[in-house]
Amino acid sequence: MKKVKGMLLLAMLCAILPLSGCWDAEELNRRAVVSGIGIDLSPDKKDYLVSFQVIIADEISGKSGRGATPTMVYSARGRSIIEAIRKASLLVPRLMSTAHVRIVVMSEELARQGISDILDFLDRDSDIRLTARIYVAKNGVKAHDILAGLSAMGKISAYTLAQKTEMTSQEFGANYPVEVDDLIRDILVPNSGPIINGVEILGSVEEVRKKSNLEKTDNLGLVRMSNMALFKGDRLKGWLNEEESLGLIWIKGILDKTSIVITPDDLGELSLDVRRSKTSTQVVLKDPEHPVVVVKVTAQLSVREMNSTIDLRDPKALNELEVYVNEEILKRMKSSVKKAQSLNCDIFGFGQTLERQHPKAWKHLKGKWPDLFPKLEVEYHVDSIIRNSQMRDRSFKYDMKKE
Amino acid sequence: METTKLSPLQFFSLLVLFQLGTALVVNLGMEAGKDAWIAVLSGMVIGAVLYLGYAFLYNTFPDKLPSQYSRILYGKYVGGAIGFAYTAFFMNKATRDLMDGGLLVLASTLKETPLFITNMMMMLTIVYVLHKGIEVLARTAFILLWVVVLIGIIILLLVVFSGIMDFTRLLPVLSHGFQPVLTSVYRQNYQFPFGEIICFTALMPYLNNQKAGTRAGLMSVLLSGLILSAAMAITISVLGAEIAERSIFPLLTMVGKASIADFIQRMDILVVMVLIIGDFFKISVYFYAAVISVSDLMNIPYRKILYPLALIVLFSSLTIARNYSEHVKKGGQVLYMMDPLFYVVLPAALIVAALIYRLRSRRQAGA
Numbered sequence: 001m002k003k004v005k006g007m008l009l010l011a012m013l014c015a016i017l018p019l020s021g022c023w024d025a026e027e028l029n030r031r032a033v034v035s036g037i038g039i040d041l042s043p044d045k046k047d048y049l050v051s052f053q054v055i056i057a058d059e060i061s062g063k064s065g066r067g068a069t070p071t072m073v074y075s076a077r078g079r080s081i082i083e084a085i086r087k088a089s090l091l092v093p094r095l096m097s098t099a100h101v102r103i104v105v106m107s108e109e110l111a112r113q114g115i116s117d118i119l120d121f122l123d124r125d126s127d128i129r130l131t132a133r134i135y136v137a138k139n140g141v142k143a144h145d146i147l148a149g150l151s152a153m154g155k156i157s158a159y160t161l162a163q164k165t166e167m168t169s170q171e172f173g174a175n176y177p178v179e180v181d182d183l184i185r186d187i188l189v190p191n192s193g194p195i196i197n198g199v200e201i202l203g204s205v206e207e208v209r210k211k212s213n214l215e216k217t218d219n220l221g222l223v224r225m226s227n228m229a230l231f232k233g234d235r236l237k238g239w240l241n242e243e244e245s246l247g248l249i250w251i252k253g254i255l256d257k258t259s260i261v262i263t264p265d266d267l268g269e270l271s272l273d274v275r276r277s278k279t280s281t282q283v284v285l286k287d288p289e290h291p292v293v294v295v296k297v298t299a300q301l302s303v304r305e306m307n308s309t310i311d312l313r314d315p316k317a318l319n320e321l322e323v324y325v326n327e328e329i330l331k332r333m334k335s336s337v338k339k340a341q342s343l344n345c346d347i348f349g350f351g352q353t354l355e356r357q358h359p360k361a362w363k364h365l366k367g368k369w370p371d372l373f374p375k376l377e378v379e380y381h382v383d384s385i386i387r388n389s390q391m392r393d394r395s396f397k398y399d400m401k402k403e
Numbered sequence: 404m405e406t407t408k409l410s411p412l413q414f415f416s417l418l419v420l421f422q423l424g425t426a427l428v429v430n431l432g433m434e435a436g437k438d439a440w441i442a443v444l445s446g447m448v449i450g451a452v453l454y455l456g457y458a459f460l461y462n463t464f465p466d467k468l469p470s471q472y473s474r475i476l477y478g479k480y481v482g483g484a485i486g487f488a489y490t491a492f493f494m495n496k497a498t499r500d501l502m503d504g505g506l507l508v509l510a511s512t513l514k515e516t517p518l519f520i521t522n523m524m525m526m527l528t529i530v531y532v533l534h535k536g537i538e539v540l541a542r543t544a545f546i547l548l549w550v551v552v553l554i555g556i557i558i559l560l561l562v563v564f565s566g567i568m569d570f571t572r573l574l575p576v577l578s579h580g581f582q583p584v585l586t587s588v589y590r591q592n593y594q595f596p597f598g599e600i601i602c603f604t605a606l607m608p609y610l611n612n613q614k615a616g617t618r619a620g621l622m623s624v625l626l627s628g629l630i631l632s633a634a635m636a637i638t639i640s641v642l643g644a645e646i647a648e649r650s651i652f653p654l655l656t657m658v659g660k661a662s663i664a665d666f667i668q669r670m671d672i673l674v675v676m677v678l679i680i681g682d683f684f685k686i687s688v689y690f691y692a693a694v695i696s697v698s699d700l701m702n703i704p705y706r707k708i709l710y711p712l713a714l715i716v717l718f719s720s721l722t723i724a725r726n727y728s729e730h731v732k733k734g735g736q737v738l739y740m741m742d743p744l745f746y747v748v749l750p751a752a753l754i755v756a757a758l759i760y761r762l763r764s765r766r767q768a769g770a
């Protein structure tokens with residue numbers, strides 16, 4: 001009996017070890033949750049100045065808030081991002097937890113110098129997911145300033161920015177979400193490079209970080225999605241304008257929705273929504289040395305606004321309008337191809353399409369691709385269909401004219 | 404020998420979990436680049452042939468352990484040596500898998516935990532289950548197979564509906580010809596994880612239905628092969644071949660990428676669960692095969708030898724390699740330089756002997 005008791009005691013003592021629970025456990029009240037990371041060059045250009053947008057949980061929950069800002073931005077210098085994270089412990093009393101990072105912003109200065117040195121951390125770290133979004137701060141704005149911005153809708157401005165990206169890519173279509181793995185894949189494509197969303201501050205950089213900015217109906221400063229940056233390899237080479245971005249997205253076939261304004265001769269202006277669009281890219285190798293890219297687009301549209309007297313009851317009228325729409329779409333795609341060819345950067349992945357469709361031909365064209373791409377012939381076939389015209393078939397201007 | 408019996412379904416579950424084990428989470432067949440999935444499928448075909456060979460041995464000696472029939476076929480000394488060689492091999496594999504699991508869990512989730520603790524926890528659980536007997540292990544496998552299947556379905560739905568798959572990333576198929584695929588198969592894919600089922604020869608004598616058991620085994624090889632191949636194809640289609648190749652834990656990274664409406668996301672911890680479950684069965688079966696062979700060869704009761712051997716596995720798992728790279732490098736080399744001896748050469752020798760044995764015993768019966 002004594003022996004059994006002794007064994008039981010021993011077993012219970014042993015159980016103390018595993019029962020203490022997870023070795024790695026760190027409770028939430030000991031963690032500083034980082035929602036966004038910003039990377040700038042330090043003033044002497046030797047180090048990185050890494051900023052962290054940290055969520056202040058007390059202010060989010062509302063009960064125990066002191067009326068301070070819901071997020072706080074801390075910056076630390078380091079040769080690498082992880083060194084800066086470690087050094088941030090000089091400023092932050094809690095464990096920096098990067099598992100919820102949604103955005104990573106870098107300054108244009110850094111982007112022009114090359115971003116490959118900062119990417120490994122984002123790729124390797126087991127806390128940061130590959131779904132983190134990447135941005136370049138435009139117009140000399142620092143990445144730090146973007147993170148410091150407050151937003152009226154949604155308390156955590158890093159998450160708000162991620163939502164803005166989502167929303168504008170669905171509604172206007174001149175941007176699309178770019179995540180860590182997209183970036184890494186694209187950097188590895190020879191004679192090409194990633195496309196990264198630009199972000200800028202509308203109005204005052206000083207005001208956007210103040211809480212008082214949110215106490216007016218018209219903000220003095222606002223963090224805004226901007227044009228997309230074109231990279232060659234890991235360096236920023238230029239910015240695409242709206243038309244070029246739309247063209248790129250159209251060729252890539254990832255467009256959700258956008259609007260098109262056409263002005264048919266003397267007939268006023270019509271605005272149409274693109275509701276659905278499909279793109280197929282084919283590389284034709286009639287001449288094995290000179291591949292031709294054939295881009296086929298079929299788009300479905302609906303008439304949304306019309307300052308014109310056209311009678312849309314007539315299918316012929318719609319057919320005529322479709323020609324104008326085709327031209328508009330064509331213009332966007334052409335301008336983006338022109339831009340890419342002038343910078344000799346295959347952002348559309350035509351090289352990859354060629355490789356996938358003609359693996360054998362690609363083997364000997366691969367070396368010549370940097371010479372081929374700037375002169376590459378691209379054929380476009382645009383077929384758009386205007387499906388409907390919302391609630392009216394004619395504008396009231398049609399009646400005005402009649403009288 | 405124990406008088407326990409395994410049903411074909413339990414045997415099937417054990418085999419499936421064993422083969423998915425670590426293979427599902429590491430980058431399998433990545434020497435073939437984006438054609439890894441073809442390499443896995445080819446490995447599966449060879450693995451199925453190997454399995455039929457092992458099953459032939461079992462059907463010749465339906466109620467004998469490998470260490471027993473190797474002595475019948477090759478005599479006390481040579482047969483005994485083969486038995487001991489297999490024991491050492493199984494012990495080594497159990498050790499390696501313990502290290503595998505420990506290092507992967509450490510690298511991905513439990514960064515601060517010492518390796519000794521994770522390995523000890525795993526070994527404690529395994530010893531506990533094996534102390535209860537192989538039947539308990541098999542029943543556990545049957546339950547946990549459903550857990551793994553459920554997780555698999557959740558992951559699949561998640562990845563499909565978050566729309567992150569791009570199958571053009573698998574194109575062009577076989578862009579560098581068949582050579583890289585063959586190299587990958589030769590170096591890795593038929594041995595790992597399919598050849599590894601050689602250790603199930605030590606479990607087969609416990610099957611309660613010889614015919615159905617054999618068939619269940621073959622089915623398990625085909626099913627695991629398909630699952631592994633599909634998992635690699637999906638991983639590459641999500642991440643691209645380059646990122647998948649550089650990952651030490653590609654499935655985890657891939658699932659981390661999936662998110663539905665920013666709401667259902669960060670399900671990657673499920674993959675760690677699959678790893679731990681699979682690794683548990685892998686170590687258990689290897690370890691059990693080693694223990695049962697030792698107890699048979701040296702005539703020591705099974706439960707007595709279980710604990711000392713567990714300590715050997717635990718401590719050698721900590722000293723087997725200094726880091727993950729060394730561990731993987733060694734494992735990769737052993738896989739095609741050493742392992743074929745145990746998966747192909749020795750079984751072939753046994754099969755030839757068994758054929759002669761069959762012929763002779765038939766002639767004797769006829770005479």
